[in-house]
Amino acid sequence: MITGTEKIINPLQKSALNKKGLCDYVINIASGCLHGCTFCYVPSTPSIRTQQKKLHQKGVENPQLDWGKYLFMREEVPGKLDQILKRKRKWEETPSGKGVILLCSGTDPYQNKKTAEITRKTLEVLIEHKKKVRILTRGLLWQNDLDILTHPNISLGMSIPCIDDELLKRIEPQAPLSSDRYKALQKGYEAKCRLYVAMAPTPPMMTLENFKFNLEQFMKINPEVIFWEPINARGTNGKRMLSAGLEFAKSIMSRQSWADTFIQQWNDIEIAAQQVGCVDKLHIWPDPSLKGFVSKEKIDNWLYRPTIEKWNSN
Numbered sequence: 001m002i003t004g005t006e007k008i009i010n011p012l013q014k015s016a017l018n019k020k021g022l023c024d025y026v027i028n029i030a031s032g033c034l035h036g037c038t039f040c041y042v043p044s045t046p047s048i049r050t051q052q053k054k055l056h057q058k059g060v061e062n063p064q065l066d067w068g069k070y071l072f073m074r075e076e077v078p079g080k081l082d083q084i085l086k087r088k089r090k091w092e093e094t095p096s097g098k099g100v101i102l103l104c105s106g107t108d109p110y111q112n113k114k115t116a117e118i119t120r121k122t123l124e125v126l127i128e129h130k131k132k133v134r135i136l137t138r139g140l141l142w143q144n145d146l147d148i149l150t151h152p153n154i155s156l157g158m159s160i161p162c163i164d165d166e167l168l169k170r171i172e173p174q175a176p177l178s179s180d181r182y183k184a185l186q187k188g189y190e191a192k193c194r195l196y197v198a199m200a201p202t203p204p205m206m207t208l209e210n211f212k213f214n215l216e217q218f219m220k221i222n223p224e225v226i227f228w229e230p231i232n233a234r235g236t237n238g239k240r241m242l243s244a245g246l247e248f249a250k251s252i253m254s255r256q257s258w259a260d261t262f263i264q265q266w267n268d269i270e271i272a273a274q275q276v277g278c279v280d281k282l283h284i285w286p287d288p289s290l291k292g293f294v295s296k297e298k299i300d301n302w303l304y305r306p307t308i309e310k311w312n313s314n
């Protein structure tokens with residue numbers, strides 16, 4: 001495990017994740033992620049690919065395949081962010097991004113004590129500047145910060161592909177148990193936090209019954225929205241899944257088999273949402289590469305679609 005800190009110039013970055021209805025800006029409080037999920041797409045994105053040399057110098061041999069074994073925290077985020085927000089005049093607010101800042105897109109904001117500390121200080125700055133914030137995590141340490149996380153400008157989401165500890169221990173071996181993540185959401189619900197669920201990414205063996213069971217559980221914590229996508233084979237994640245012994249990865253390695261699985265699960269989750277009565281909360285994240293496998297209209301119907309969530313100014 002290699003951990004350390006890293007310098008940054010500007011922690012606030014514009015984001016294309018309005019495509020998924022998530023945000024217009026992102027803040028990443030670290031590079032690397034100790035949760036090391038086998039399917040994670042982050043090591044194949046420019047945020048890691050453009051840093052290869054720097055990461056080598058810090059002792060990371062293979063930034064892609066060693067994902068989960070290194071973490072460089074950005075302690076300067078809160079201070080720099082405050083300076084930037086004091087000067088900033090123009091704020092991007094697209095219909096689907098709603099001017100929201102996502103924390104984080106390329107790491108987990110609550111993966112250990114130090115990242116939780118940076119995240120808390122960052123949130124204090126964002127609250128002070130009246131920004132809308134979406135938190136996305138697999139970590140549990142946010143439960144210590146309920147005093148600020150009940151703020152109406154903060155929506156807190158946990159990634160839980162399914163509540164199945166045995167299965168997820170193989171896919172997300174270093175992340176907290178899915179049952180503990182669900183219990184944390186229950187605690188957030190009792191504390192009256194604004195909540196959402198990222199049921200993502202779902203493994204290919206999930207069935208209609210599994211989707212139904214999980215949606216029923218998630219509805220008990222009254223999420224404002226439930227995002228969904230399946231595991232997509234991208235970059236080096238196929239190799240990482242296979243080297244973790246996940247034979248199922250083979251079933252989504254070809255474009256055709258990946259698309260077939262995607263379409264099957266998309267169909268199943270929509271039927272499950274109808275049966276559970278939460279169609280209005282379900283928000284699909286289709287992969288644009290599905291074009292050619294399903295109609296363009298079906299994909300475009302979801303890309304850049306605003307979520308059902310209500311923020312202060314919407």
Ligand code: SF4
Pocket residue numbers: 033034035036037040041042105106107108138175
């Ligand atoms: S928690 Fe998120 S960023 Fe971290 S490894 Fe898992 S998917 Fe990637």
